[in-house]
Amino acid sequence: MTRRTALVIGSGIGGIACAIRLQSLGFDTRIVEQLDDVGGRAYVRRAQGFTFDMGPTVLTVPHFIEELFTLQRDLAMLDAPDFPPAVLGDGQRVRSGISGGPNTSRYLDIVPVLPFYRIYFDDGSFFDYDADPANVRAQIARLAPEDLDGYERFHEAARAIFQRGFLELGYTYFGSLGSMLGVVPDLLKLGAVQPLFSLISKYFKSDKMRQVFSFEPLLIGGNPLKVPAIYAMIHFVEKTWGVHFAMGGTGALVKALVRKFEELGGTVQLGAQVAKIDVEKRGRKRVATGVTLASGERLTADLVVSNADYATTYLKLVDKAHRRINRDAVVKFRKQSMSLMVIYFGYEMRDGDPDLRHHNIILGPRYEELLTDIFERKILADDFSQYLHIPTFTDPTLAPPDHHAAYTLIPVPNTLGEIDWATIGDAFADKVLRFLEERGYIPDLGKRLVYRSFVTPDYFEQTLGAYAGNGFGVEPRLTQTAFFRPHNRSEDITNLYLVGQGTQPGGGTPSVMMSAKMTAREIARDFAIDRRIVAGMPG
Known part of the structure; x- marks a missing residue:
């Protein structure tokens, strides 16, 4: 046959x-x-x-x-x-x-990474995010004790959304409007159709905790201010499987x-x-x-x-x-997702370096306004947030001996904005690396840098064929x-x-x-x- x-x-x-x-x-x-x-x-x-x-x-x-x-x-x-x-x-x-x-x-x-992320705030404090309930509560108690009770209530809400939205409906193919209408009442009851940031804000009073428990959709191209609260299930996806x-x-x-x-x-x-x-x-x-x-x-x-x-x-x-x-x-x-500038760099190790982790989220001084600049206004602001990835903490073979391989990823507007990346890309990459040096994340990075390259939204559009240079599709x-x-x-x-x-x-x-x-x-x-x-x- x-x-x-x-x-x-x-x-x-x-x-x-x-x-x-x-x-x-x-x-x-x-x-x-x-x-x-x-x-x-x-x-x-x-x-x-x-x-x-x-x-x-x-x-x-x-x-x-x-x-x-x-x-x-x-x-x-x-x-x-x-x-x-x-x-x-x-x-x-x-x-x-x-x-x-x-x-x-x-x-x-495949090996586990702990903590999942170290989340740095603009004032230099940080939150180590993982699946250990005792550790999470200790982190909240240290940074925002007023949110301990709110976390317990959020935890239960996220569990319910995870159960219905991921375990029960995750593989549902919504090929017809009727297939979706049947589940809407349940999602409404769970509060899963409101914006995620709105849901988070009901449980947390601290700006820091609101950022910690809402940033994850950015890793899949979503604006925490607009993505539906069903994405609170990401918290439980990571908690369940790491x-x-x-x-x-x-x-x-x-x-x-x-x-x-x-x-x-x-x-x-x-x-x-x-x-x-x-x-x-x-x-x-x-x-x-x-x-x-x-x-x-x-x-x-x-x-x-x-x-x-x-x-x-x-x-x-x-x-x-x-x-x-x-x-x-x-x-x-x-609407297309935001795009990215990603800077790939290699640098020399040094004893006494700050205690970075495999995955580092470095948040800027603004959160909601910066998200609006990126997703809605499509302008490149003076400030930025970034995801600093240093995999050589887990796998040293990715770099020559006594060196780290790293990349830092900055969410930026897609190419439906009016940013000329061919003109500003190099200077913006320098600005980001200088920030890591001057803020003490990687001291003397300029002197220790042995390799640097980057991609901008133009790469996503021209090389990868992503419409409007989107980083994550629709x-x-x-x-x-x-x-x-x-x-x-x-x-x-x-x-x-x-x-x-x-x-x-x-x-x-x-x-x-x-x-x-x-x-x-x-x-x-x-x-x-x-x-x-x-x-x-x-x-």
């Missing part, structure tokens, strides 16, 4: 995860990637003995990774429990250092997933930029039949999955004559959540599917893995694949 074929555009984590699932569903699958290596936003930069993850660095929900490494050819496991009882523990696995399951461990090592790091960097995870995909029989074609998705009219239907590469080569397949940016997929890869739902005006109307806000978020199955074109941060359920490494499973389930349904038999279970 001839096996069906599938093409996946883009080798981001969501694309690779979907390709693995398609291969296990019985499709001969090929990934086409425009860059010279895999990873997409998780591309790796190497220079002067330093290894820099260019994109995501925070791993959560390690059993999602374990599930991918468990899949086999013609063993899709689509009907296996999404959250088996064995992974719903009390967090002891995190504190005991068990991150990767047995199948993951055949491919790479924050982890792949030894060798996120790039090592990407390479391991590609190895798994190729072991299943899949293929990867690098340097293969897609010029268009080929569509054929069949009666009243429009059907995806493959892709045409920029080189002129045409690749045919029974289905196409785009891991490219949602807006770019429709605006640049699909002829507008084939788009009745995702028309130009509709696609451009959706912005997660209430009007762009669940059914209102771009759909994983194209409404316009049969056999065209989307996967990744721009689709349901949203951005972030665990979410794009969830997106891959949701998309694979829709494909199995559309192609009438008996998921029970494919999963190795009797019909």
